[in-house]
Amino acid sequence: MRFYKGPMISLTCCVRVEEERMCRENCTEGSKSGWHKKSQQVAPSPQTELPRLNNVSMAKRLLTAPSSSAKKPRNLTLTPQCRAEQFPNDLYVSGLQVIGGSKSVVQGGTVVLPCKLIDTMETLSQISWQRMTRGKPRNENFFTILPTKFVNGHDERFEFIGSFDDNNGSLQLSNVTLMDEGTYTCIFTLFPSGNHKTEIPLNLLVPPVSSLEANPPVLGDKEVSLVTCTAAASKPPAEVRWLTGDLAGKLRTTTSSTEHGNGTTTTISSLFGIPSREINHQVVQCVITNAALGSKQTLPFTIQVHFAPTEVYIHERASGLFECVTEANPDATFTWSRFNNSWPQNAIRVEGATLQFLSMTSDLDGLYQCEASNPYGTERSHLHLHVSSGGCxxxxxxxxxxxxxxxxxxxxxxxxxxxxxxxxxxxxxxxx
Known part of the structure; x- marks a missing residue:
C-alpha cells in the first residue's frame, strides 16, 4: 500500500480493488487524516509522496501511476468513502444517481417533489430534506425519513409518499403558497460513501386577479380613456390585449406593468378613443393570458359615452295614447305637465314616457308638455289637444x-x- 496526505486533496487510503476488503479489516478511520494501519502509524515516503493537486483528473492519473519501488504498474483505486468525498460529481467515482427535477405548481394546488436514488447497492441510513424558500430564506432541515419512521417538522402540508425500501424519498406538498417557492434539497445518507443529494427547484404560478374599470366620458371631440383592464398580482406576468371588432383603427391601447416585492406583477391596459355616438354601446373585449390560467380569460365591456337628451318627439301610438321619445345616456326620465290648467286625475293616466287620455272631453283641451332629463341636460316638447264636442x-x-x-x-x-x-x-x- 501507499499513502498520501495532500493539503488540497486528502486522499489517505489508496489500495488495489482486490485489497479493499483487507484495508477495511486492518485499518481504522482517523478523525482527520483518513485511514491508518492498525499496527503502526505510516507516513508517506519521499518517493511516493504526491504533489499538491488542484485538478481532479490529474489526481486520478497520479493515483493509478506505479510506485517507484514497484516492478510493474499497480492498478490503484479509492475506497467508496474517498471517492464520495473527493469526486462527488464524477461518474468514474460512482455510478449511483439521485434523480429529482424542477416542478411548477399553481398557487393553492398540490405538487410532488420527486427524489429517487438509483444504481447503488450501499446501505441507506436515512433520507433528509432541506429547503431555502421565500418564506424560509436560510437553508434548513425540515423533514427526515428513517428506516422505521419519518420525522416531520411543523409544516403538516408535507407528506412522505415515497418508499424507504425502494430508495424513494418523494414528498407531496399541498395548499402551496408563494412563500413555498424556492429550492428543495433531497439527501440520501449511504454507508459507507456518505451523503448524496439533488436539488428540486419549485416554481410558483399565481393566476391574476382580473377586473375592468369603466371611465364613462361625456360626448366630445378629444381622445379620452374609455376603460381600463387590470390583471393584478400574477406570476409570471400576464399578457393583456384588446379585441375591438368594428372599432379597429378608431381606438388605441396603452399597457404598463409593475413588479412587486413578492415576485408577482400587475399588468394594466387602457383603451382610448374619441367619445362619440358612433362608439357608444359598442362591445369590446379584454383578453388575459397567463400560464396559471387553464385557458384565456375574456372580459366583455360595452362602451358608454354620456350625453344629454337629444331632440324630444311626441308620437301618437293609438287613439288618445301619446309617447315621448328621445336619445340620451344615461336614459332620460320623463315628466308630463299641463299649462295653465289643473291636472284632471280621473281622465288622464301617465306611465313614464306615455300619456293616455281615458276620455275625450272638451275639459281636456289645452297644452301639454313632455320634459326629458338626465344628469347632463334637459329637453322638452309640447302637445296641443283640442276636443270639439262631447261624446254623449x-x-x-x-x-x-x-x-x-x-x-x-x-x-x-x-x-x-x-x-x-x-x-x-x-x-x-x-x-x-
Whole structure:
C-alpha cells in the first residue's frame, strides 16, 4: 500500500480493488487524516509522496501511476468513502444517481417533489430534506425519513409518499403558497460513501386577479380613456390585449406593468378613443393570458359615452295614447305637465314616457308638455289637444233628429218650387 496526505486533496487510503476488503479489516478511520494501519502509524515516503493537486483528473492519473519501488504498474483505486468525498460529481467515482427535477405548481394546488436514488447497492441510513424558500430564506432541515419512521417538522402540508425500501424519498406538498417557492434539497445518507443529494427547484404560478374599470366620458371631440383592464398580482406576468371588432383603427391601447416585492406583477391596459355616438354601446373585449390560467380569460365591456337628451318627439301610438321619445345616456326620465290648467286625475293616466287620455272631453283641451332629463341636460316638447264636442249619447240623438228634419224640409221645399203640389191639387179636383 501507499499513502498520501495532500493539503488540497486528502486522499489517505489508496489500495488495489482486490485489497479493499483487507484495508477495511486492518485499518481504522482517523478523525482527520483518513485511514491508518492498525499496527503502526505510516507516513508517506519521499518517493511516493504526491504533489499538491488542484485538478481532479490529474489526481486520478497520479493515483493509478506505479510506485517507484514497484516492478510493474499497480492498478490503484479509492475506497467508496474517498471517492464520495473527493469526486462527488464524477461518474468514474460512482455510478449511483439521485434523480429529482424542477416542478411548477399553481398557487393553492398540490405538487410532488420527486427524489429517487438509483444504481447503488450501499446501505441507506436515512433520507433528509432541506429547503431555502421565500418564506424560509436560510437553508434548513425540515423533514427526515428513517428506516422505521419519518420525522416531520411543523409544516403538516408535507407528506412522505415515497418508499424507504425502494430508495424513494418523494414528498407531496399541498395548499402551496408563494412563500413555498424556492429550492428543495433531497439527501440520501449511504454507508459507507456518505451523503448524496439533488436539488428540486419549485416554481410558483399565481393566476391574476382580473377586473375592468369603466371611465364613462361625456360626448366630445378629444381622445379620452374609455376603460381600463387590470390583471393584478400574477406570476409570471400576464399578457393583456384588446379585441375591438368594428372599432379597429378608431381606438388605441396603452399597457404598463409593475413588479412587486413578492415576485408577482400587475399588468394594466387602457383603451382610448374619441367619445362619440358612433362608439357608444359598442362591445369590446379584454383578453388575459397567463400560464396559471387553464385557458384565456375574456372580459366583455360595452362602451358608454354620456350625453344629454337629444331632440324630444311626441308620437301618437293609438287613439288618445301619446309617447315621448328621445336619445340620451344615461336614459332620460320623463315628466308630463299641463299649462295653465289643473291636472284632471280621473281622465288622464301617465306611465313614464306615455300619456293616455281615458276620455275625450272638451275639459281636456289645452297644452301639454313632455320634459326629458338626465344628469347632463334637459329637453322638452309640447302637445296641443283640442276636443270639439262631447261624446254623449243624447247629443248624438239630437244631432240625428235635426239632420232628419232638415232633409224632410228640403224635400218639401223642392216639391213646392217645382209645382208638383199644384198639379197634384188640380188632378185631385178633377176626380172629385
Amino acid at each position: 249619447a243624447a247629443c248624438w240623438a239630437l244631432f240625428s233628429l235635426l239632420l232628419v228634419m232638415t232633409v224632410v224640409a228640403a224635400v218639401l221645399w223642392y216639391l213646392h218650387k217645382s209645382g208638383i203640389f199644384q198639379r197634384f191639387s188640380a188632378v185631385k179636383k178633377q176626380f172629385s
